[in-house]
Amino acid sequence: MIGSPESLLRDRVPLIDLRAPLEFARGAFPHAVNLPLLSDAERRDVGNIYKQSGQQAAIECGNRLVSGAAKLDRIARWTKFIDRHPDAWLYCWRGGLRSVITQSWLKDVGYEIPRVAGGYKTLRQTCLQVLASAPRNTTQWLVLAGRTGTGKTVVINTLGNAIDLEDLANHRGSSFGGHTSPQPTPIDFENALAARYLRHTEATLVLEDESRTIGRLALPESWYHRMSEAPLVVLEASIEARAEHIRCEYVEHPLSRGEMSGELQTRLTAALDRIQKRLGGDRHRQVHDAMTAGFDNGEHGRWIGMLLEWYYDPMYDYQLQGKRSRIVFRGDRAAVTDYLQSQ
Numbered sequence: 001m002i003g004s005p006e007s008l009l010r011d012r013v014p015l016i017d018l019r020a021p022l023e024f025a026r027g028a029f030p031h032a033v034n035l036p037l038l039s040d041a042e043r044r045d046v047g048n049i050y051k052q053s054g055q056q057a058a059i060e061c062g063n064r065l066v067s068g069a070a071k072l073d074r075i076a077r078w079t080k081f082i083d084r085h086p087d088a089w090l091y092c093w094r095g096g097l098r099s100v101i102t103q104s105w106l107k108d109v110g111y112e113i114p115r116v117a118g119g120y121k122t123l124r125q126t127c128l129q130v131l132a133s134a135p136r137n138t139t140q141w142l143v144l145a146g147r148t149g150t151g152k153t154v155v156i157n158t159l160g161n162a163i164d165l166e167d168l169a170n171h172r173g174s175s176f177g178g179h180t181s182p183q184p185t186p187i188d189f190e191n192a193l194a195a196r197y198l199r200h201t202e203a204t205l206v207l208e209d210e211s212r213t214i215g216r217l218a219l220p221e222s223w224y225h226r227m228s229e230a231p232l233v234v235l236e237a238s239i240e241a242r243a244e245h246i247r248c249e250y251v252e253h254p255l256s257r258g259e260m261s262g263e264l265q266t267r268l269t270a271a272l273d274r275i276q277k278r279l280g281g282d283r284h285r286q287v288h289d290a291m292t293a294g295f296d297n298g299e300h301g302r303w304i305g306m307l308l309e310w311y312y313d314p315m316y317d318y319q320l321q322g323k324r325s326r327i328v329f330r331g332d333r334a335a336v337t338d339y340l341q342s343q
Contacts, residue, residue, distance in 0.1 A: 003089075003114065005126035009191075010198035014085035016078060016113075018092040018102055019120065027187025029123055030195050035077050037098045038062065059097070075105055082111055095119030124187070127194035134197050135226035142328075142343060143227050144336070145209035145320065146235030148312040149242030152208050155235060155337055161202035162340075168192045171215030172249070189217045204343040206233075232323055233340060234330035243304045251300050265295045275311060283310050 008015070015032035017024050020043040024034040038046060042065045050058035066074065082088050090113055092098035099115040106113055116123060135141075144162075146152050153172070156162045166172055170183045184192065209232070212224045219227075237245075254264050268291060276284040283306070290303035329339045 005116070005118075005123050006130075006198055008089060008116065009123065009126065009195040012195075014081070014088040015116075016081060016088055016090040016102075017120070018090055018098045023093070023120075025185070027124070027185050027191065028120075029127075029191050033081060035074070035081060037074065037092070037102055038066065042066065055097075062101075071105070075109060078102065078106060078113075079109065079111055082106075082113060089114050089116055091116035091119040091123065093120050095122065124191070127191045130194040130197055131190060131220045132222055135222045139200075139202075140204045140343070141226055141230040142204060142206050142340065143209050143230045143232050143326075144206055144235060144340070145232045145323070146237070147242060147316045148308065149246045150235040150237040151245050151333060152235055155333060155340070156206065156208055158337060159206055159340055161200070161204050161343070162206035163193070163196050163200065165193070165208060165210055165219070166214060168196065169214040169217045171217070183215050183217055186217055190220065193220075193223075206340050206343075230326070231328040232326045233336055234320075234327055235336045236330060236332055239305065239308060242308060243301050246304050246308075247300050250304075261295060265291070279311055 007013070009029065012031045015029060017028050017032045017034045018037045019034070020036050020038055020040045021034060022040045023043075024032075024036070028034070036043075042062070045065065046058050046062045049061040078090075090099055090102060092102075092115075095116050095118045099119065103113060103115055118125075144152050144155060153164065153166060156164050168184075169189055170181060183189070207227055207230075210219065210224075210227070212218055250268070251264070255261065269288065272284065272287060272291065279287065287303050287306045287310075290306060291300075294300040294303055329336065331339070
């Protein structure tokens with residue numbers, strides 16, 4: 001239904017979030033922009049008046065705080081966004097007073113814009129319901145597994161029936177997988193996952209094999225449980241090809257996007273230090289020295305190969321041992337891509 005919470009999320013409808021910045025920062029929705037009716041301080045003051053003297057006194061306080069130039073500025077921000085996105089909707093916490101006031105002010109200057117009935121709470125509840133129900137539907141789930149560096153994400157992004165969980169989480173899912181930009185909040189991640197799932201219409205859903213956590217974010221329990229039981233497709237590649245893929249992903253791409261070499265080295269060294277206990281002191285020192293030399297001479301294959309041999313591959317082989325009964329296909333990138341596309 002047009003204008004339903006599901007359609008607003010699925011169809012990536014532009015949304016004006018009228019909540020205060022602190023509310024928005026805790027979690028919002030894809031394609032939402034924060035253009036608040038009240039600032040954080042104003043919302044606090046209005047809230048205090050509401051508690052002390054009731055709704056009418058709070059409305060009068062808000063009208064005093066947001067008047068004159070402040071009111072004109074906020075209206076100008078809303079109309080500028082609507083001019084760029086004529087199909088926009090607006091929402092506040094419950095779709096109540098802040099939405100009604102904003103609609104009224106916009107109508108006074110010739111703009112008609114719909115509001116989300118129930119506001120943020122209804123959209124959020126819709127996302128939670130989508131996430132809870134998705135693992136119970138009839139869609140076939142396939143999980144793409146493979147040793148580190150096989151290029152699982154590359155395959156995922158060539159498929160029309162896949163969701164890239166690491167992209168939504170802004171993390172590559174490994175100890176060295178952090179980005180320079182922060183991960184979304186847990187609420188933002190869940191909302192984005194729900195919205196992405198609403199756009200999934202194929203009979204099969206392909207997801208990359210993940211642990212329960214991706215960086216500091218956790219997959220919904222129901223999703224992780226379904227993934228842990230789904231058939232596995234294993235992507236295979238030589239250690240040389242995997243090392244080259246990791247070099248491109250973790251070294252060349254960050255540098256090409258503008259990260260300074262010294263900053264990248266510091267970030268990767270910190271990641272290495274976090275797994276020191278798993279590696280052991282002697283191997284940690286060897287990888288650290290090889291990494292330092294790699295940033296000096298541009299040769300990164302040695303330390304990457306050490307990590308694959310000493311850390312990633314033993315961990316992957318141990319985990320896969322308990323999943324062998326679920327494997328339905330294995331092969332190189334071309335074969336695995338063909339198989340997944342055929343599903």
